[in-house]
Amino acid sequence: MSNSKDVWRRVDEKAPAYFELSDRVWHMPELNYQEVRSAAEHQAMLEREGFRVTTGVAGLPTAVVGEAGEDGPVIAIMGEFDALPGLSQEAGVASETPVEKGGNGHGCGHNMLGSASLLAATAVKDYLAANGIKGRVRYYGCPAEEGGSAKGFMVRAGAFDDVDIALCWHPASFNGVNRPFSLACVEIEFTFSGRASHAAAAPHLGRSALDAVELMHIGVNYMREHMPSTARVHYAIINAGGIAPNVVQATATTRQLIRAATLSEMWDLVARVKKIAEGAALMSETTVAIKQLSGDANLVGNRPLEQAMQANLEALGGPGFDAADHAFAAKFQKTLSNEDIVSSYARFGLAPKEGEALSDEIYPLGAGSDTSVGSTDVGTVSWVVPTVQCRTACYAVGTPGHSWQLVAQGLAPAAHKGLALAAKAMAGVAADVLNDPALLKAAKDEFAAFRARNPFANPITDDVEPPLDMAAH
Secondary structure (H helix, E strand, O other): OHHHHHHHHHHHHHHHHHHHHHHHHHOOOOOOOOOHHHHHHHHHHHHHHOOEEEEOHHHOOOOEEEEEEEOOOEEEEEEEOOOEOOOOOOOOOOOOOOOOOOOOEOOOOHHHHHHHHHHHHHHHHHHHHHHOOOEEEEEEEEOOOOOOOHHHHHHHOOOOOOOOEEEEEEEEOOEEOOOOOOOEEEEEEEEEEOEOOEOOOOHHHOEOHHHHHHHHHHHHHHHHHHOOOOOEEEEEEEEOOOOOOOEOOOEEEEEEEEEEOOHHHHHHHHHHHHHHHHHHHHHHOOEEEEEEEEEEOOOOOOHHHHHHHHHHHHHHOOOOOOHHHHHHHHHHHOOOOHHHHHHHHHHOOOOOOOOOOOOOOEOOOOOOOOOOOOOOOHHHHHOOOOEEEEEEEOOOOOOOOOOHHHHHOOOOHHHHHHHHHHHHHHHHHHHHHHHOHHHHHHHHHHHHHHHHHOOOOOOOOOOOOOOOOHHHO
């Protein structure tokens, strides 16, 4: 680990500035494709560190890429900085206390995610220069992971075509390289059009688009019994047709998020959901327009890279939480149910520990569940380049993702410590790959063998436009 230790030292030297970056982004939570200030913060840091910067990557206004180094392997380190709606929360307050009612909040920790990835890329840049190593490190500032699938659009545009390996991480309650499993997904809007009329005087003349939406939801709910156990379908009514009940609603839109273990399973479900929508239109005598917004592939693992990242984490140990960190986390754990805490362990395949507020251990390689998982656009990247990601503990055990509790812990010293650990793990793997051609070859060989057996079609097809205004709904 001598090479890794050199690059780890560089992470430590730079870390305070990136804790500040994480905190600044926390204070400016912006939704999918609206991350103007957050992207600008990352761009400014890239320029300050001497990266060659490209903005507007793949036609996405808030996508920014910085590159450093010459020749050699290309190491991609992916970051994110988008927030979630309705999760505004005061920092450090262990009760639900919005900063702004209905406002946004970093309920998935992407303020930390982007900052740690940029910190890792900066450490690798400095390591390359100091040691005269041929190679390039490239930071990908990726917007709209929360349903916007920016990485999928970047893959489609060829932004990863010359990359040799890709690295990422995510804030969590635990530390380690978990099972590489996520659900393929696609987000689709179904807009029904009918005929307005006076709901009392002439209801027979109306054809309700809202009725069609409700019929579609009923049909999808009946489908749940007859789909794979790992599949998921969620929905939101984006347009209910207005607020006047005495007017038959002429238009209404439902947004459906369809997930499954594989792309083929997902597309099968999509076809069934489309049939349900067509049936709802037929029953209500309306018409339906179907528009895909985004889509992610399921995650593909890479064992050589996973072993390398796990080795770095085990050599580093945990984040190094102190008594104050544990006491802070314990305040938030008291706001959680026992089910929250037990489920948190179960998602990582771990046995619950009584009284553990923060986890400082490195869990076994490949731990995790195949049933309690979400989706990520990292999955699409993993189909075109060998990819690995880790988790590091940044908040109290049991903290639900997409919760006010997670937002409230985003500025804490524990968050900074988890951020630094992730940066070291990613930078360590990059150093290992740059210094060990056999590791790079093993990663590429496994990837090539997988792709030879599994052809890939990006779930974001050429006719899908980036949903740059999806956060406006």
